[in-house]
Amino acid sequence: SEQVCEWIxxxxxxxxxxxxxxxxxxxxxxxxxxxxxxxxFALIVDGIVQIGVLGCPELEGAQRPVSGxxxxxxxxxxxxxxxxxxxSDANSPWTRLSVSGITDAAQxxxxxxxEKGHTDTGGIGDLVRTLGVTADPVPMDSQAKYAVLxxxxxxxxxxxxxPSRPDYREMVWDQAAGSIVVEEAGGRVSDLDGxxxxxxxxxxxxxxxxxxxxxxRLHDALLTGLKQIKA
Numbered sequence: 133s134e135q136v137c138e139w140i141x142x143x144x145x146x147x148x149x150x151x152x153x154x155x156x157x158x159x160x161x162x163x164x165x166x167x168x169x170x171x172x173f174a175l176i177v178d179g180i181v182q183i184g185v186l187g188c189p190e191l192e193g194a195q196r197p198v199s200g201x202x203x204x205x206x207x208x209x210x211x212x213x214x215x216x217x218x219x220s221d222a223n224s225p226w227t228r229l230s231v232s233g234i235t236d237a238a239q240x241x242x243x244x245x246x247e248k249g250h251t252d253t254g255g256i257g258d259l260v261r262t263l264g265v266t267a268d269p270v271p272m273d274s275q276a277k278y279a280v281l282x283x284x285x286x287x288x289x290x291x292x293x294x295p296s297r298p299d300y301r302e303m304v305w306d307q308a309a310g311s312i313v314v315e316e317a318g319g320r321v322s323d324l325d326g327x328x329x330x331x332x333x334x335x336x337x338x339x340x341x342x343x344x345x346x347x348x349r350l351h352d353a354l355l356t357g358l359k360q361i362k363a
Contacts, residue, residue, distance in 0.1 A: 151176045151331075153305040159274025161247060166190075168276040174308035179332025184208045184309035184316075188276045189219060193283065206279050208309075208316040214282050231319040231347035232284040237357070238264040240287040240350055243280060246271040252292035258361040259290075263353065278310030278345065282317035287350055289314075291343035292324065292363055301336040307343060320348040324363055326355045 152175055159169035171187035189203040193216070203219030206229070218224040234240060242265060245251045256269055270286065280286045293300060311321040311329055322328055323340035330339040342363075346354055 149178050151304075153308050155275075155305040155309075158306065159276065162273025162276075165273075167246075168273040170274045170276050170279070172275050172305060172309040174305070174312065176304070176308060176331045179330055180210070181308050181312040181331060182210045184312035186275055186279050186309050186313055187219060188274075188279050191276055191279055204279060206282065206313050208282075208313045210312065210316070212316070214313050214317040216279075216283065229282045229317045230284060231282060231314070231317050232287050233349070234287045234347060235349045237350055237353040238266055240265055240354075241267055241285075242269040242288045242290060243272055243277040243286040244269045244290050245277075246273050248294070251290065252294055252363070254295075255292045255361060255363050256290055259354075259357050259363065262360050263357045275306070275310035275313075278313050281319060281345055281347070282313045284347075287347050288354060289343070289345040290354075293342050301338050302340070302343060303336055304331050304334075307337065311345065314345050318348055319346060320351045321345040322351070322355075324355075324358055 155172040157163050157169055158172045163169035168190050173185040174181050175183040186206040191204045192202050193204065204216050205219050206214060206216045208214040214229045215226040216229055217226045242260065244256055260269065277289050281289050291302065307329060308331060314321055322344050324342040324344055327340060329337055333339055344354055
């Protein structure tokens with residue numbers, strides 16, 4: 133075990149132009165609850181994610197939560213789209229994913245973190261009221277949220293800054309794979325100020341505040357709403 137820890141600690145050295153990230157159990161509390169979790173793997177080159185892989189054992193068809201179901205594997209390559217395959221059958225066909233076509237923010241299906249320490253549930257409530265969103269936000273653990281968004285099962289993913297951790301900056305392995313999965317499915321990913329996520333700052337997204345991912349069509353409306361509530 134000491135040798136394994138030594139290998140892991142080698143990743144804290146100088147920044148490199150090419151970096152692999154791995155989160156073996158993204159959404160640990162979801163895993164412990166037998167709920168949503170993911171294995172997330174990504175390749176970052178010069179601060180831009182080029183490849184993202186998500187394994188979501190509790191998602192069927194990349195968007196339907198099914199405990200003990202077939203599970204979903206998602207693969208995104210920059211410029212080549214996002215594709216999914218059943219985790220239970222390596223010979224099953226790959227299917228290309230596309231985000232939803234929703235253009236009215238009031239109809240948006242919003243995905244948020246389950247743990248209150250990971251977001252601002254009060255702020256999300258304010259945003260929902262400001263935009264006139266009719267559906268209740270859906271709490272979901274891990275980067276499985278990105279998979280659901282990429283497959284058209286949701287329209288907006290929000291990571292507002294928790295009031296208890298206002299200076300928190302996201303870890304790169306918590307967002308890298310999911311971000312390209314959404315982008316290559318036709319969506320858009322930024323921080324709460326509309327800036328692209330900058331993966332060149334080391335272990336954290338030090339240059340970004342929070343995360344906003346949408347089907348692309350709703351992005352500007354969400355950014356306007358975030359400014360209105362001063363998120």
